[in-house]
Amino acid sequence: MNETPLPLWASESFWKKTAIWVTAGSFLILVVLTFDSLSQTSAGGKRVPAYSVINKKIDYQYKEELHKFMPVIGETELLFGKEYTEEEARQLVDLGKKTTQAKNCMNCHTLLGNGAYYAPDLTKAWLDKGWISKDVREDMMVKFLMDPEKNARTFGSNRKMPNLKITEQEAKGVVAFLKWMSSIDTNGFPYNFKTINAEE
Amino acid sequence: MNTSGLNGVMQNATALGEKSRACLNTFKAWVQLDSSNLSPGQQLSVKYFIVAVILFFAQILFGMLAATQFIFPGFLYEILDFSVNRMIHINAMIVWMLYGFIGCVYWFLEDESGTDIVGLKLGNLAFWVLTGAVTVVVLVYLLVQIGPGKDSSLWLINEGREYIEAPRWADIGIVVVMLIFFYNVVATFSKGKWSGIAGVLTLDLVALAGLYVAGMFYMTNITHEQYWWWWVIHLWVEATWEVLVGVIMAWSLMKLLGVRRKIIQTWLYIEVALMFGSGILGLGHHYFWIGTPEYWLTIGGFFSALEPIPLVAMVVHAVYDSGAHAFKNGNHPALAWIIAQAFGNFFGAGVWGFMHTLPQINMFTHGTQWSASHGHLAFFGAYATINIAFFYLAIQHWRGDVWMGGNSQNAWRWKWALGLLNGGVVGMTIALLIAGYEQSFIERAVEGSTWGGYFAAQNHPSFQSAMNWRWFFGLITFAGLILLIWDLLTIGKGETRKAPIIPVEE
Ligand code: HEM
Ligand code: HEM
Ligand SMILES: [Fe+2]
Numbered sequence: 001m002n003e004t005p006l007p008l009w010a011s012e013s014f015w016k017k018t019a020i021w022v023t024a025g026s027f028l029i030l031v032v033l034t035f036d037s038l039s040q041t042s043a044g045g046k047r048v049p050a051y052s053v054i055n056k057k058i059d060y061q062y063k064e065e066l067h068k069f070m071p072v073i074g075e076t077e078l079l080f081g082k083e084y085t086e087e088e089a090r091q092l093v094d095l096g097k098k099t100t101q102a103k104n105c106m107n108c109h110t111l112l113g114n115g116a117y118y119a120p121d122l123t124k125a126w127l128d129k130g131w132i133s134k135d136v137r138e139d140m141m142v143k144f145l146m147d148p149e150k151n152a153r154t155f156g157s158n159r160k161m162p163n164l165k166i167t168e169q170e171a172k173g174v175v176a177f178l179k180w181m182s183s184i185d186t187n188g189f190p191y192n193f194k195t196i197n198a199e200e
Numbered sequence: 201m202n203t204s205g206l207n208g209v210m211q212n213a214t215a216l217g218e219k220s221r222a223c224l225n226t227f228k229a230w231v232q233l234d235s236s237n238l239s240p241g242q243q244l245s246v247k248y249f250i251v252a253v254i255l256f257f258a259q260i261l262f263g264m265l266a267a268t269q270f271i272f273p274g275f276l277y278e279i280l281d282f283s284v285n286r287m288i289h290i291n292a293m294i295v296w297m298l299y300g301f302i303g304c305v306y307w308f309l310e311d312e313s314g315t316d317i318v319g320l321k322l323g324n325l326a327f328w329v330l331t332g333a334v335t336v337v338v339l340v341y342l343l344v345q346i347g348p349g350k351d352s353s354l355w356l357i358n359e360g361r362e363y364i365e366a367p368r369w370a371d372i373g374i375v376v377v378m379l380i381f382f383y384n385v386v387a388t389f390s391k392g393k394w395s396g397i398a399g400v401l402t403l404d405l406v407a408l409a410g411l412y413v414a415g416m417f418y419m420t421n422i423t424h425e426q427y428w429w430w431w432v433i434h435l436w437v438e439a440t441w442e443v444l445v446g447v448i449m450a451w452s453l454m455k456l457l458g459v460r461r462k463i464i465q466t467w468l469y470i471e472v473a474l475m476f477g478s479g480i481l482g483l484g485h486h487y488f489w490i491g492t493p494e495y496w497l498t499i500g501g502f503f504s505a506l507e508p509i510p511l512v513a514m515v516v517h518a519v520y521d522s523g524a525h526a527f528k529n530g531n532h533p534a535l536a537w538i539i540a541q542a543f544g545n546f547f548g549a550g551v552w553g554f555m556h557t558l559p560q561i562n563m564f565t566h567g568t569q570w571s572a573s574h575g576h577l578a579f580f581g582a583y584a585t586i587n588i589a590f591f592y593l594a595i596q597h598w599r600g601d602v603w604m605g606g607n608s609q610n611a612w613r614w615k616w617a618l619g620l621l622n623g624g625v626v627g628m629t630i631a632l633l634i635a636g637y638e639q640s641f642i643e644r645a646v647e648g649s650t651w652g653g654y655f656a657a658q659n660h661p662s663f664q665s666a667m668n669w670r671w672f673f674g675l676i677t678f679a680g681l682i683l684l685i686w687d688l689l690t691i692g693k694g695e696t697r698k699a700p701i702i703p704v705e706e
Contacts, residue, residue, distance in 0.1 A: 015473065022477040023473070047491050048491050094420040098349040101360030102347045104346055104360045107282070108281075108283045112426060113489050113490075116286055118283075149278075155655030162277060170348070170349045186491055191564070191645075
């Protein structure tokens with residue numbers, strides 16, 4: 001067959017070069033954005049508060065000027081009646097985070113909306129009205145985590161969380177982790193969430 | 201000591217060993233496969249395929265258990281909880297697909313490079329190490345399940361991170377095995393000849409393996425942790441896996457239909473440019489709500505909305521090539537699954553992905569059965585299909601290149617397996633979509649995503665009937681899989697007609 005020369009846009013070498021440049025360029029942009037995102041979201045920044053935020057009151061409210069829901073960090077509101085130093089708070093949250101992984105929470109629940117869909121989202125679990133009132137919340141959460149079968153409410157679904165042999169210390173860690181997570185600025189997700197602080 | 205007891209045990213063990221050997225021999229006599237039809241690389245490749253099929257079976261079995269628990273929450277409660285079943289369901293999926301991909305590459309490595317595989321022994325060793333490790337990991341998932349909130353649990357039991365739950369020790373093993381695989385690919389192409397396909401494959405494998413490392417670290421800060429977790433998951437399925445499939449598809453179309461290499465490789469480069477150009481920054485569609493800065497709403501929304509474009513290009517490619525060659529080929533089931541791949545990839549990833557990828561919509565669909573609907577159609581449509589197509593290519597060659605067509609003896613089996621599997625997954629996808637809509641509406645929009653809202657949606661009759669339908673279509677899928685396995689074991693048995701040899705165009 002007679003080879004007629006191909007136009008540039010149909011040639012193999014043109015597309016090879018394009019593929020290389022597009023990939024390298026996109027990756028470079030991603031790397032730059034990654035540095036920026038990681039630094040903007042390290043614990044203690046504006047978007048992801050320091051772990052010692054567990055000493056504070058946390059709420060989640062609609063901000064008219066931003067058109068979205070935002071975490072609101074208030075005055076002191078101790079967890080388990082104790083004021084944690086930054087390092088103590090980090091250790092407690094760390095224990096909680098590790099416990100959520102070792103117990104595989106993410107394969108029933110979502111965290112920040114990612115995970116499984118068999119059980120409710122944990123992003124704002126600390127603020128959920130399901131814990132009835134702020135006075136009983138901490139206690140109820142720890143009890144529930146340690147023996148979810150006995151303390152199950154199931155909201156009429158018959159689905160019960162299994163007993164994951166969570167110790168009291170681990171349960172406290174998980175509660176601290178959930179409290180800290182509820183203070184992260186998630187760009188307004190979930191929308192229209194009414195917290196335990198809201199007046200009915 | 202009672203030595204006669206010990207002797208008894210020994211005797212029993214020997215008897216058991218002999219019995220299983222006898223079983224294996226009966227099985228071998230029944231399948232009548234002649235491995236002398238396979239090159240050394242292909243013999244290694246079919247080992248990967250066999251394990252892939254076994255894990256595919258496990259995936260579906262545990263998926264059914266999890267789906268049953270949505271309907272009867274007490275089913276296997278505190279024996280095999282939903283979390284355990286679901287973890288095995290999705291982990292088996294990731295691992296069987298990787299096995300399948302490795303098998304595909306070993307299958308064509310000799311042909312494409314024009315020489316023998318350099319480290320074949322090492323490749324075999326890696327296979328057994330990996331398979332041993334996978335077995336141990338699954339046994340620990342089943343028997344130990346969870347541990348205390350300590351590092352040792354993450355090292356030995358599971359890491360508790362969706363899709364990449366494998367404990368740290370296994371992560372390291374996986375990386376080593378991938379390095380051996382990668383060495384084999386590079387060394388073999390270097391010894392033989394490089395090609396466009398070889399180049400794309402090599403660079404893609406570097407990225408694929410490198411990304412896995414991004415998911416191997418523990419972090420207290422959940423925003424950081426999920427940031428890197430998505431590097432693995434998203435940059436695998438929406439970039440590196442997609443390109444790997446492009447490579448496998450390119451080689452298959454060349455062999456199956458005889459399409460010209462120049463055309464194939466030009467298409468491959470176009471696909472790489474489009475896929476990486478949209479998919480790399482499309483990663484941002486997972487950074488809307490995890491604490492990361494607001495610019496991701498724009499970047500993620502924009503680039504991920506472009507991701508369907510390469511998928512359209514891939515459909516055009518496969519369908520055009522098939523049409524241009526008048527669908528003339530000697531392996532109809534393989535070609536049918538390749539066409540299923542083109543459409544499944546386009547609808548599952550392209551259309552279903554696009555539907556919830558803009559932040560304004562994702563705000564309400566995020567973390568609902570919507571994602572599961574998309575996840576099922578995309579993983580099945582894009583990655584299960586291409587592997588199944590390759591299983592058919594492999595079994596044909598193993599049988600001695602016999603004809604496998606729509607008019608073969610027992611052709612109903614592959615046709616029904618094709619129909620049941622695709623119909624089952626599409627049915628599940630629709631059921632989950634309905635459940636997802638209902639959740640977005642009731643749980644997210646009306647109830648504001650509280651726990652009460654979550655359960656209001658779960659208890660709603662339309663959600664519950666969707667779960668029943670998902671179960672029903674799951675059963676259809678399962679039936680299709682069993683038929684598929686039966687067909688793969690028997691197709692071409694007793695067939696004497698040879699498949700026509702399709703010359704590659706110059
Ligand atoms: C073959 C390619 C693809 C596969 C296998 C795939 C698979 C998945 C899976 C399994 C999830 C759920 C992740 C989780 O468990 O949280 C997911 C999420 C998502 N995918 Fe894909 N996907 C693919 C391509 C695409 C494409 C091309 C788009 C966009 C056009 C897309 C958009 C999304 C979005 C927006 C989410 C987030 C859902 C949420 O907010 O919960 N995907 N994908
Ligand atoms: C008998 C057939 C199947 C059944 C009954 C089934 C069932 C399930 C169930 C119950 C879940 C958990 C969803 C949740 O967290 O609420 C799930 C998740 C998943 N399954 Fe399947 N499945 C089946 C087949 C498949 C197939 C063929 C694939 C892909 C090839 C697949 C891929 C997935 C993925 C990617 C997820 C995670 C989705 C997400 O997190 O968004 N499944 N499946
Ligand atoms: Fe994605």
